[in-house]
Every structure is written in C-alpha cells, then in structure tokens.
Amino acid sequence: MHASKSALLLSALTVTTLFAGTVxxxxxxxxxxxxxxxxxxxxxxxxxxxxxxxxNGSYARRRDFTSDGNGNAAASRSASASTVYGGTASAQANGYRNADGSAGRTSSASVQNAYGSAGRSSSTSRDGAGNASHASSASVQGANGASASSTGGFTKNADGTYSGGRDTNATGANGNSYAGSTSYSNGQLTHTGTCTNAAGEVIACH
Structure with a gap:
C-alpha cells in the first residue's frame, strides 16, 4: 500500500514543517x-x-536553566504560535543532567491547520551505571482522512544487551490500511505487517 510509507514519512516530518509554517x-x-x-x-x-x-497571529517562547553548582542541572523550553487562519502549534522540551552521570530528556510537539494535524513525543533517560532507555511516538492526520501513527522504544543495559521495537499503523484516504510491528533483541530482528482494504480484507502490501 503506497499510502502507508508516505504517511509514515509525513508523521516524522509534518510536525516540524507545519510548526515552522505556523510560526x-x-x-x-x-x-x-x-x-x-x-x-x-x-x-x-x-x-x-x-x-x-x-x-496574522501571535507567538510566545520561553527558556529556563538551573544548576546547583554541584554538577546537577536542568533546562526547559516551550513555544507556541497561532494564526488568524486557525493554525496552532506548540512544543515543549525538558532535560536534566546529574552529578552521578544520570541524564534525561522529554519533548513533545503538536500542530494543527487546514492541512491536518500532527504530533510527536519522546523520552530518553540514562542512569549513572550505563543503562539507558528511549520511547517515542508520532502521529499525523490529513484533512483528506489519511492518517498514520508510530510508537516504539528501546532499552540498553550496562552489560551491552539491548532490545526494542516499534508498532506502525497507517490508513490511506481510500480506506486501505497497514499495520506492522518490528522488534529486535541483541541482534535478532522480527517484523510482521498486514495490509487490508476498506472492507477489512487482507490485500498485498506494495
């Protein structure tokens, strides 16, 4: 289904593009x-x-930073914008770093205008022992009814082992849809995917 891959690319790019356009x-x-x-x-x-x-509209931005002088610090930023044409956009990000080596970051963004809406979020963290994790999601909804979403994440352990996965769903304006899942663990990769038409019948994925 050609619409699936295109929609997924949009889910990764639309937020940034539309946010910039709205501002x-x-x-x-x-x-x-x-x-x-x-x-x-x-x-x-x-x-x-x-x-x-x-x-044509308005915008607002803010940035904050704090540190205690002992190796611990945190920062945040936010932004929003709106236009007289009904477009809105917002974004937030927060991060921290501690003296023990732990650190983390979260971020999110959303946008909506006449072409549709989109959003994304992510979270990453690590501890001082070398363990780390990440999770993210993204979605896009077109004005023509097409949509796509993706969620996933991974974990990496201090001993070098790792695992993760991602689930993806996309629906074209014609009602055809794709649902796929990818998982991996220490070099082993597994992927499944199914395409269906508007009636729910399984069809070939292109």
Whole structure:
C-alpha cells in the first residue's frame, strides 16, 4: 500500500514543517523580550521569554536553566504560535543532567491547520551505571482522512544487551490500511505487517 510509507514519512516530518509554517504565518510585528539570570555561590538560574503579535497571529517562547553548582542541572523550553487562519502549534522540551552521570530528556510537539494535524513525543533517560532507555511516538492526520501513527522504544543495559521495537499503523484516504510491528533483541530482528482494504480484507502490501 503506497499510502502507508508516505504517511509514515509525513508523521516524522509534518510536525516540524507545519510548526515552522505556523510560526512564520504568525508574522508578529509587536515583540517583547525579557531575560534574567542569577549566580549565587555557584548556583545559577536563567530565564528568557519572548512573545509577539501581529495582524496574522501571535507567538510566545520561553527558556529556563538551573544548576546547583554541584554538577546537577536542568533546562526547559516551550513555544507556541497561532494564526488568524486557525493554525496552532506548540512544543515543549525538558532535560536534566546529574552529578552521578544520570541524564534525561522529554519533548513533545503538536500542530494543527487546514492541512491536518500532527504530533510527536519522546523520552530518553540514562542512569549513572550505563543503562539507558528511549520511547517515542508520532502521529499525523490529513484533512483528506489519511492518517498514520508510530510508537516504539528501546532499552540498553550496562552489560551491552539491548532490545526494542516499534508498532506502525497507517490508513490511506481510500480506506486501505497497514499495520506492522518490528522488534529486535541483541541482534535478532522480527517484523510482521498486514495490509487490508476498506472492507477489512487482507490485500498485498506494495
């Protein structure tokens, strides 16, 4: 089913593309920006905010950073935009790093306009012993009824072993759909996939 692969590529690219387009459409002319920071006995904090509005829409951004001077730090950022044409977009990200070697990051983004909607999210973390994990998801919905979604993740252990997988679903505007699953563990890969038509009958995947 040709629609499946195309839709999956859209699920990875649409959020970034539409988010940028929505912010550009906002065309803000009135802008404000503030910045503050402090440093006390090695502990630092900083914050930056910006916003703007114009005849086409508005936007807002914020960034924060903190550290305690002992090797622990955290940062976050967020952004949103809207247009007079009904388009909206938002994104958030948070991260941390600790003195014991552990670290993590989460992020999400969503966008909606006349062409459809899309969203994504991800989470990554590691501990100080060398174990790590990651999870992510993405989805896209077109105005013509086509849609796609994908979820998955992996884990990596300090001893070098690893495993993970991903599930993918896509539906074309004609009602044909694809459902697939991929899993792997220490070099072993398994994949299954099925395509069906609008009536639910199994068809060949192209």
């Amino acid at each position: 550009a459409e906002a065309g803000a002319r009135e802008r404000t920006r503030t910045h503050s920071m402090s440093n006390h006995n090695g502990a630092r904090t900083a914050q930056t905010q910006a916003s703007g509005s114009g005849v």
